[in-house]
Amino acid sequence: MRGTVPGARRTPTSVTPTSGSRSRGPWWRGVVVLLVGALLFGGCAIQPRQVIGDGLAQRIMIGGRPFRYCASRPLETLTETTTRVIFAVHGLDRAACAMRDAVMAALGGEPADTLVVAPHFSTATDAPAGGFAWGPSTWPAGEPDRGGVSSFTVMDALVDAAGDRHITLVGFSGGGQFTNRYAAVSRTSLDRYVIVNPSSYPWFTPSRPNPIANCPTFDTWRYGLEGRAGYAASDDPETIRARYASRSVRYLIGTADDDPNSTSLDRSCAAQAQGGNREERALNYHAHLVEAFGDEVGDAQPLAMVVGVGHDARRMLGSDAGRQALTP
Numbered sequence: 001m002r003g004t005v006p007g008a009r010r011t012p013t014s015v016t017p018t019s020g021s022r023s024r025g026p027w028w029r030g031v032v033v034l035l036v037g038a039l040l041f042g043g044c045a046i047q048p049r050q051v052i053g054d055g056l057a058q059r060i061m062i063g064g065r066p067f068r069y070c071a072s073r074p075l076e077t078l079t080e081t082t083t084r085v086i087f088a089v090h091g092l093d094r095a096a097c098a099m100r101d102a103v104m105a106a107l108g109g110e111p112a113d114t115l116v117v118a119p120h121f122s123t124a125t126d127a128p129a130g131g132f133a134w135g136p137s138t139w140p141a142g143e144p145d146r147g148g149v150s151s152f153t154v155m156d157a158l159v160d161a162a163g164d165r166h167i168t169l170v171g172f173s174g175g176g177q178f179t180n181r182y183a184a185v186s187r188t189s190l191d192r193y194v195i196v197n198p199s200s201y202p203w204f205t206p207s208r209p210n211p212i213a214n215c216p217t218f219d220t221w222r223y224g225l226e227g228r229a230g231y232a233a234s235d236d237p238e239t240i241r242a243r244y245a246s247r248s249v250r251y252l253i254g255t256a257d258d259d260p261n262s263t264s265l266d267r268s269c270a271a272q273a274q275g276g277n278r279e280e281r282a283l284n285y286h287a288h289l290v291e292a293f294g295d296e297v298g299d300a301q302p303l304a305m306v307v308g309v310g311h312d313a314r315r316m317l318g319s320d321a322g323r324q325a326l327t328p
Contacts, residue, residue, distance in 0.1 A: 056097055058117075059128070062157045063149060066131045070097040070118040072110060075161040084114045084166040086326065087158060089121075089175030091313070092137060092264055096120040099172060099313060106317040106326055119158060121151055121178075140177035141222035142185065142231050150231035151178070156188050166328055170194035172313040173264065177201075181222060184244045185232045193249045194325045196316050197257050197278055199266040201285040204241050204292045208273040209284045215269035223270040245293045249301040250325040252316055253282035254309035262311065278311070 056070045069075075075085075090099040100118035110116055124146070127133040132145045132154065139145075142152035155178075159167060167190045171179035176198030183193045184202050203224050212218040220227035225237045235243075258279040259265070265278065275281035282303060290298035304321035316322050 056100070060158070060161060062132075062154055065147065065149075066128050067154055067157075068096075068120045068122065068128060068131070069158070070100045070120065071115060073115065075115070075117065075158065078115060078163065078165075082113060082115050082165065084111075084168070084328065085162040086114060086116045086168045086170060087155070087162075088116060088118045089169070089171035089178050090118065091173030091175050092140075094121060094123070094126075094136075099175065102172070102314040102317050103170065103326065105314055106323050115162075117158070117162075119155070121154075137174070140174045141181055142178075144230055152182050152186055152231045155182055156186065159188050159190065166191050168192040168194065168326065168328075170196065170317075170326065171198075172196040172316065173198060173311065177222070181232070183247050183249060184240055185228070185234065187234070187243075189247075191248060191328065192325075193247055194252070195249065196252045196313065196322075197254060197282075197311055199264065199278060200271040200274055200281065203274070203285070203288055204237075204244065205288070207288070207291070209275060210273045212269075212273050215273055217268070218270045218273045220270070223274070241292070245297045247301070251282060251286060251301065251303040252306060252319075252321055252325060253279055253303065254306045254312065254316055255279055256308055256310035259310070264311070279305075 056072065058069050058071050058074050059066050060069070060075060061067075078085075086103060088099045088103045090096050096118040100116050103116050103118075104110055107114070107116075121134055121139040122128070122132060123136050124133045132147065132149060134143065134145045134151055139151040142150045144150050155169075169179050169182065169190050169192070171177070171194070173196070176195045177200060179193050180195045180198055181202050183190075200223060202222060203219070206219050206224065208218060218224065221229070221232050225240060258277045260277045262277070265271075271281070275284045286298065286301075286303040289301060304325070306316055306319045306321055309315045309319065317326065
């Protein structure tokens with residue numbers, strides 16, 4: 001079932017969200033919301049402590065070590081009535097169950113034939129005893145944890161545990177970075193990859209829309225294919241390019257995710273070479289794919305613009321484009 005590339009339109013699609021609209025109120029209400037959001041989200045973007053609730057906490061042993069995920073039932077107990085698994089990867093806040101909730105809301109609940117699984121890429125602050133612990137921003141690039149195991153290796157193990165089912169991998173923000181890079185360097189072929197509002201992308205050629213003269217790292221891995229190591233170095237660049245061009249990928253970006261000063265935005269010179277904000281980087285990246293691989297790949301890997309939505313997983317996935325991307 002895996003590895004098919006259904007066609008779609010190449011031109012970025014503008015989609016107005018069908019839910020989550022808010023009317024304007026007094027000027028001070030917006031100020032209060034912004035201040036509260038800054039207090040909550042600013043710290044979240046760095047390294048919060050995330051604990052999975054007991055009711056949805058699942059655990060699987062990978063290489064003799066425990067790995068936690070959020071799901072309604074264990075992967076190991078799936079029967080033939082479950083024909084699809086959606087892996088939903090959180091952002092840098094590492095709120096796994098919240099990411100699962102966002103997918104579930106978009107689906108209108110968990111379909112009888114589907115299991116929604118939200119992996120929890122823990123750090124030293126919240127890793128289970130003997131478990132995996134990555135740096136707060138290293139797991140989206142597939143880097144090794146304190147025990148030397150790549151987050152992509154863990155993803156491979158989760159996919160193996162899911163068995164021969166239709167598998168979608170969806171990621172928001174840091175999870176979007178994870179999904180994008182995993183699709184590029186993993187030899188495991190999934191049925192669908194959905195990349196939502198990431199902060200940066202892995203480019204497949206050295207061309208960039210913004211200046212690179214004073215940025216020697218602009219084309220190194222995680223931003224390009226140079227300097228790859230470990231899991232990401234398992235194949236040569238040409239193999240990686242050809243494989244990525246064959247994937248079934250959907251890109252979503254909110255038109256209001258355009259803040260160049262967002263607390264969670266990657267502002268390194270390598271990321272800035274891709275564009276000044278998330279919306280601009282998404283547009284530039286999709287244009288890059290067409291330039292690198294041709295119109296055919298641009299058509300098969302469409303970019304949808306979700307009008308009026310910012311850095312909000314629930315509203316992005318709950319839009320028409322989000323639901324369509326999650327539909328086989």
